[in-house]
Amino acid sequence: MIRVEVGTADFDIGAETAKVAAQGGGAIASFVGQVRNDGNLETLELEHYPAMTDKALRNIAKTAQADWPLHAITIIHRVGKLSVGENIVLVVTGSDHREAAIESCSFIMDRLKTVAPFWKKETGSDGSTKWIEERESDLKASEKWQK
Numbered sequence: 136m137i138r139v140e141v142g143t144a145d146f147d148i149g150a151e152t153a154k155v156a157a158q159g160g161g162a163i164a165s166f167v168g169q170v171r172n173d174g175n176l177e178t179l180e181l182e183h184y185p186a187m188t189d190k191a192l193r194n195i196a197k198t199a200q201a202d203w204p205l206h207a208i209t210i211i212h213r214v215g216k217l218s219v220g221e222n223i224v225l226v227v228t229g230s231d232h233r234e235a236a237i238e239s240c241s242f243i244m245d246r247l248k249t250v251a252p253f254w255k256k257e258t259g260s261d262g263s264t265k266w267i268e269e270r271e272s273d274l275k276a277s278e279k280w281q282k
Contacts, residue, residue: 136207137196141188143215146225151209155229158207164236166244168224170217175259181214181223182254188212191251199228199243203235210243212253 136158140146148167156163170179196208207229217223226243230236255267 137193137200138207138209138211139189139192139196140209140211141183141185141192141214143213145213145222146211148222148225151211151225152227155207155209155227158229160206160229160231160236162230162233162236163227164233164240165225165227166240167222168244170219170221170223172219175261175263176219176257177260178216178218178258179223180216180256180258181212182256183214184252187252192247195243195246195250198246199239202242203228203230203239204232205230205235205239208239208243210247212247212251214253 138154148165152163152165170176192210192212196210199205199208205228207227209225209227211225213221213223224244224247226240226247228236228240228243230239249269256264257267258264
């Protein structure tokens, strides 16, 4: 089972994890990304092009499913204006084995950060805005999965 959802609504981490667990296995791995305060941050606004985003996330999930023995994958990514501490992204993977669940979850997040077409704009508490550039560390993390 592959489930991909992009929207403005928050998600229930426990409920989403239970859905993956219900698909069988015994190993569940998850990652939750939240808006972090780097000092001056008021809000983070995420934009995307829906058709491109859905296709990219599904392709990432299909690659993970081909590379690891997974029962289920859930990817939920929020868009819109988010405040410090709010959830942005959830990735949950389920497998029979811990290594497959953990590695595939890490793979999905690393690829999501560099392949999925999301654009991020920060607004500071002083009203200043800036678009976020891709980080070198994210590119390096994603490259480690190249075959």
